Amino acid sequence: MPISKILSNSIQDDLKFRGKGTGLVADTSDNRSNTPTTGDMRFNTTVGKYELYNGAKWQTVDPSEISMAMSIALGG
Numbered sequence: 001m002p003i004s005k006i007l008s009n010s011i012q013d014d015l016k017f018r019g020k021g022t023g024l025v026a027d028t029s030d031n032r033s034n035t036p037t038t039g040d041m042r043f044n045t046t047v048g049k050y051e052l053y054n055g056a057k058w059q060t061v062d063p064s065e066i067s068m069a070m071s072i073a074l075g076g
Contacts, residue, residue, distance in 0.1 A: 024050075032058060 026043040033040065038055040049060040 024041055024043050026045055029044055029046040032042070032044075032051075033053075036053040036058070038053060040053040041061075042051050042058075043049075044051050044058075044060075047060070050063060051058045052061045053059075
């Protein structure tokens with residue numbers, strides 16, 4: 001994704017760019033954000049699954065769903 005497509009208010013400090021990929025927050029269930037925003041994603045180390053905040057609760061998601069969504073979002 002071109003850097004011009006990234007808005008200054010849409011990247012949070014927890015996103016890490018690592019050359020060929022990115023890193024999500026990885027933490028326990030007890031350390032979930034107290035103020036999540038719809039669409040926030042994280043890896044829950046307590047249960048070993050990816051989670052997505054749907055606006056009401058944290059919901060586990062299959063990695064293949066994340067891959068497909070990212071591909072669509074990035075025009076792939």
